[in-house]
Amino acid sequence: xxxxxxxxxxxxxxxxxGLTKNKKILAPVAIVGLMVVLFLSLKDWGLGFSFFxxxxxxxxxxxxxxxxxxxxxxxxxLFGFDYYKRMELHVAEQYALMIFALVGAxxxxxxxxxxxxFLGIEILSIPLYVLAGGKKASFRSNEASFKYFMLGSFATxxxxxxxxxxxxASASFYLPEIKTYISQFNGDLPPMLLxxxxxxxxxxxxxxxxAPFHFWSPDVYxxxxxxxxxxxxxxxxxxxxxxxxxLLGMGLLPLPEPIEKALWVMTGLSLxxxxxxxxxxGNFKRLLAYSAIAHSGFVMLAMLSQHDSAASVLLYYxxxxxxxxxxxxxxxxxxxxxxxxxEHISAFQGLYKKKPWLAVVLTILLMSMAGIPPTAGFMAxxxxxILSISAGYLGISxxxxxxxxxxxxxxxxxxxxxxxxxxxxxxxxxxxxxxxLILVCSAAVIVMGIVVWNLPI
Amino acid sequence: xxxxxxxxxxxxGLFLLLLRKDACVRITALASSxxxxxxxxxxxxxxxxxxxxxxxxxxxxIKFSLGFDGTSMIMxxxxxxxxxxxxxxxxxxxxxxxxxxxxxxxxxxxxLIGVFLAQDAFQFYVxxxxxxxxxxxxxxxxxxxxxRKITLKFFIYTLTGSLFLLFGIIYLYQLTPGTHTTDFxxxxxxxxxxxxxxxxxWVLFIAFAIKMPVFPFHTWQPPTYTMASTQGVMILAGVMTxxxxxxxxxxxxxxxxxxxxxxxxxxxxxxxxxxVYASVIAFRQTNLKRLIAxxxxxxxxxxxxxxxxxxxxSLQGLLFQVLSxxxxxxxLFYMVYIIEQRTGTLELPLMGGIKTFAPKKAxxxxxxxxxxxxxxxxxxxxxxFLIITxxxxxxxxxxxxxxxxxxxxxxxxxxxxxxxxxxxxxxxLQNLTxxxxxxxxxxxxxILVIFCLGIYPQPVxxxxxxxxxxxxxxxxxxxxx
Numbered sequence: 001x002x003x004x005x006x007x008x009x010x011x012x013x014x015x016x017x018g019l020t021k022n023k024k025i026l027a028p029v030a031i032v033g034l035m036v037v038l039f040l041s042l043k044d045w046g047l048g049f050s051f052f053x054x055x056x057x058x059x060x061x062x063x064x065x066x067x068x069x070x071x072x073x074x075x076x077x078l079f080g081f082d083y084y085k086r087m088e089l090h091v092a093e094q095y096a097l098m099i100f101a102l103v104g105a106x107x108x109x110x111x112x113x114x115x116x117x118f119l120g121i122e123i124l125s126i127p128l129y130v131l132a133g134g135k136k137a138s139f140r141s142n143e144a145s146f147k148y149f150m151l152g153s154f155a156t157x158x159x160x161x162x163x164x165x166x167x168x169a170s171a172s173f174y175l176p177e178i179k180t181y182i183s184q185f186n187g188d189l190p191p192m193l194l195x196x197x198x199x200x201x202x203x204x205x206x207x208x209x210x211a212p213f214h215f216w217s218p219d220v221y222x223x224x225x226x227x228x229x230x231x232x233x234x235x236x237x238x239x240x241x242x243x244x245x246x247l248l249g250m251g252l253l254p255l256p257e258p259i260e261k262a263l264w265v266m267t268g269l270s271l272x273x274x275x276x277x278x279x280x281x282g283n284f285k286r287l288l289a290y291s292a293i294a295h296s297g298f299v300m301l302a303m304l305s306q307h308d309s310a311a312s313v314l315l316y317y318x319x320x321x322x323x324x325x326x327x328x329x330x331x332x333x334x335x336x337x338x339x340x341x342x343e344h345i346s347a348f349q350g351l352y353k354k355k356p357w358l359a360v361v362l363t364i365l366l367m368s369m370a371g372i373p374p375t376a377g378f379m380a381x382x383x384x385x386i387l388s389i390s391a392g393y394l395g396i397s398x399x400x401x402x403x404x405x406x407x408x409x410x411x412x413x414x415x416x417x418x419x420x421x422x423x424x425x426x427x428x429x430x431x432x433x434x435x436x437l438i439l440v441c442s443a444a445v446i447v448m449g450i451v452v453w454n455l456p457i
Numbered sequence: 458x459x460x461x462x463x464x465x466x467x468x469x470g471l472f473l474l475l476l477r478k479d480a481c482v483r484i485t486a487l488a489s490s491x492x493x494x495x496x497x498x499x500x501x502x503x504x505x506x507x508x509x510x511x512x513x514x515x516x517x518x519i520k521f522s523l524g525f526d527g528t529s530m531i532m533x534x535x536x537x538x539x540x541x542x543x544x545x546x547x548x549x550x551x552x553x554x555x556x557x558x559x560x561x562x563x564x565x566x567x568x569l570i571g572v573f574l575a576q577d578a579f580q581f582y583v584x585x586x587x588x589x590x591x592x593x594x595x596x597x598x599x600x601x602x603x604x605r606k607i608t609l610k611f612f613i614y615t616l617t618g619s620l621f622l623l624f625g626i627i628y629l630y631q632l633t634p635g636t637h638t639t640d641f642x643x644x645x646x647x648x649x650x651x652x653x654x655x656x657x658x659w660v661l662f663i664a665f666a667i668k669m670p671v672f673p674f675h676t677w678q679p680p681t682y683t684m685a686s687t688q689g690v691m692i693l694a695g696v697m698t699x700x701x702x703x704x705x706x707x708x709x710x711x712x713x714x715x716x717x718x719x720x721x722x723x724x725x726x727x728x729x730x731x732x733v734y735a736s737v738i739a740f741r742q743t744n745l746k747r748l749i750a751x752x753x754x755x756x757x758x759x760x761x762x763x764x765x766x767x768x769x770x771s772l773q774g775l776l777f778q779v780l781s782x783x784x785x786x787x788x789l790f791y792m793v794y795i796i797e798q799r800t801g802t803l804e805l806p807l808m809g810g811i812k813t814f815a816p817k818k819a820x821x822x823x824x825x826x827x828x829x830x831x832x833x834x835x836x837x838x839x840x841x842f843l844i845i846t847x848x849x850x851x852x853x854x855x856x857x858x859x860x861x862x863x864x865x866x867x868x869x870x871x872x873x874x875x876x877x878x879x880x881x882x883x884x885x886l887q888n889l890t891x892x893x894x895x896x897x898x899x900x901x902x903x904i905l906v907i908f909c910l911g912i913y914p915q916p917v918x919x920x921x922x923x924x925x926x927x928x929x930x931x932x933x934x935x936x937x938x
Contacts, residue, residue, distance in 0.1 A: 372586055373583040374583055379514075382623070382627070385623065386517070386627050386630070389627045389628055390631040397624060398624065401620045401621065401623070409609070412609060413609070416597065416605055419598060452517070454516040
């Protein structure tokens with residue numbers, strides 16, 4: 001709870017610091033603040049609190065996900081040193097909005113009441129709508145913001161409608177009570193409850209961009225400022241999946257059959273659409289957007305196995321994925337700068353000649369994304385497959401494996417570009433901080449692939 | 458000891474990246490490969506077989522355990538014997554970014570040793586994939602024309618197979634009793650239902666079938682071989698294909714013996730189709746490298762058939778042939794390299810009459826070709842003889858089919874030899890030089906080994922005796938040996 005309050009205060013402090021017109025102190029303050037939040041969160045490990053009449057439940061699950069999101073946010077802010085140097089106006093707002101979004105994310109990992117989930121999603125989303133439009137002069141950034149806002153509101157409406165229906169049927173917002181209510185029907189649910197649950201699932205599915213509710217994500221990823229995209233692709237996704245798991249995996253187990261079927265369809269579609277469409281993408285940001293959809297499919301697969309250790313696999317998968325995604329976006333920013341704003345993957349050509357170590361690091365990160373040993377991404381996929389095969393879902397596991405091959409194809413397309421010679425490449429400038437961070441991330445990706453832990457959450 | 462064996466190439470590879478001078482890089486790499494070879498020889502002739510085992514990822518039942526038996530030893534001997542030659546094959550030319558190239562080659566070696574030492578299926582899989590990564594870059598950066606497209610195809614193709622293998626490993630893993638484990642020894646005690654074994658066989662086999670390659674999973678091979686640099690193709694043809702055979706022996710026999718029996722004839726027939734198919738195509742090739750690619754495929758297909766005949770002779774023959782084919786093919790590709798270097802072409806119609814200018818080269822090439830077509834006194838003969846003997850015990854028709862390889866192999870290899878070395882002189886080949894002393898020192902050890910193994914193969918059989926018996930025992934309840 002302290003963490004939650006402190007984070008909110010931190011956001012406000014950052015906003016006021018913006019008045020001093022001193023850009024330089026923003027990032028350090030934000031990072032130190034987040035370190036404190038990290039400490040406050042870790043302090044509660046293993047204790048378990050509940051607040052506001054049990055509407056918020058801070059347990060190991062929520063702390064683990066919060067810590068993972070805080071670490072990724074700190075990482076993004078560290079990269080922000082260089083990124084926001086070029087920006088004159090509204091830097092403080094950018095930091096503050098990301099912090100506020102993080103507050104929403106915290107709520108999403110620790111709710112036990114549907115109203116809290118709704119609040120969390122909204123607190124997370126509204127700053128993001130603004131952040132997506134961060135480049136005010138850019139047409140595509142405005143488009144992204146507007147599109148995100150319109151579709152997001154639409155999803156919120158669904159979500160609220162779902163909550164209302166569930167409340168109408170079960171007379172409660174509390175997950176445990178809803179669960180008891182569901183269990184008395186023995187699988188044959190009244191339509192109102194079922195439709196309500198389905199709408200809630202759709203609302204959350206929209207936030208994590210699971211197919212067929214993914215249409216906003218490539219456009220928004222492409223249009224948003226790249227650092228915001230990195231934030232969306234990592235922290236927001238993690239929060240979304242944590243909420244998803246808390247809702248379905250912990251809250252509503254065993255899943256009602258129609259809901260489970262709907263989730264299977266989403267999983268299959270995410271794997272299929274995400275991977276196949278990513279194959280055809282020339283724009284790197286769109287490629288990562290579609291590949292993120294594909295990763296959502298894998299995460300769903302773990303979730304649907306309904307195994308006890310699914311939560312820890314989920315945590316591992318999302319964290320490892322985030323850890324590779326953020327530096328990938330940063331490398332992309334550097335490349336884009338060097339090639340006059342080119343966002344096509346051919347911009348990577350000649351990287352091997354100019355900066356061999358960066359090409360190697362890029363390869364390691366993409367290997368992790370593609371799930372090739374000895375990287376952490378491989379261990380993540382391995383654990384997902386263990387869950388789904390142990391649960392007996394052989395057909396979809398084979399399908400997922402085939403889709404993983406497709407994934408390898410498009411990720412290695414980028415690697416291939418990086419190792420292709422090109423003469424006319426501007427020099428790639430990279431600050432020592434960024435270089436160190438990228439190296440640390442790629443080292444972590446390898447170390448986490450070799451030293452794997454199992455967190456009981 | 459085993460850890461040293463595994464990590465020496467890797468650590469040396471890292472060290473190479475720091476070196477600037479090409480000469481230093483080469484000497485260091487070569488020295489490291491000789492150390493590996495020495496350790497392997499010591500292990501091969503020592504009485505005890507050391508093991509190393511620690512928990513790796515305990516909650517997933519994964520161990521990091523190294524060990525070897527006769528089969529792995531053959532593979533280790535082959536790998537570590539060939540790698541000095543693979544390194545040496547690049548010494549005659551200036552190479553761009555030599556330090557990276559040699560580091561990558563050593564990384565491949567390390568990963569290969571890891572594959573052959575692994576006693577845990579997960580560990581096996583990790584090393585199996587790891588072999589591919591450095592090789593991918595060797596092919597991508599130092600390959601020939603159209604390498605970008607071909608390399609990606611090769612990469613995707615083999616990874617597809619690997620992922621199926623991964624599925625198989627996980628499937629077996631979650632069936633192991635108690636706290637699950639990926640230990641090989643646990644897999645051999647599973648006694649799965651026959652129906653499961655029948656489908657699981659293909660899930661496991663496809664990875665190996667692609668790597669070897671078995672007809673119809675071979676389409677990646679000819680273009681990759683043709684495009685690859687000499688060193689790349691030596692790794693591929695000399696060692697990588699054997700990795701497929703090794704994997705099949707490690708996984709299929711212990712885990713799905715009934716599946717092996719069920720699909721036995723199907724795989725043998727596919728392999729024999731592969732033999733004839735590859736031989737016929739090899740005969741029609743005009744590019745020397747492609748020709749050898751197809752001839753290699755024919756030989757490997759015969760080995761696969763031998764594996765599935767499942768008797769004592771064919772298994773002995775198979776493992777012996779692994780050794781002899783690996784050595785012969787490296788010698789062959791070195792000859793190809795020399796010919797390409799001197800004549801500037803690999804197209805057979807443009808060559809001819811090289812013998813008149815380079816008689817020593819012609820003789821050396823002849824010796825290698827004879828080894829490849831399994832003439833008596835060469836190692837190839839011993840292997841193929843045993844394999845055919847094994848076929849006879851199974852069925853006379855398979856023996857006939859297998860026998861065709863030897864004949865067809867002789868036809869296309871000798872025909873190619875004739876077109877390159879004998880006959881009319883072609884334009885532009887007048888100022889050829891003969892072998893240099895470096896080439897002698899390169900080829901003579903290889904040829905010596907080919908003939909020594911052909912004349913006195915007994916030590917190899919002694920080494921193999923025990924592990925072939927084990928493999929038989931795994932199938933014993935099902936087979937009248």
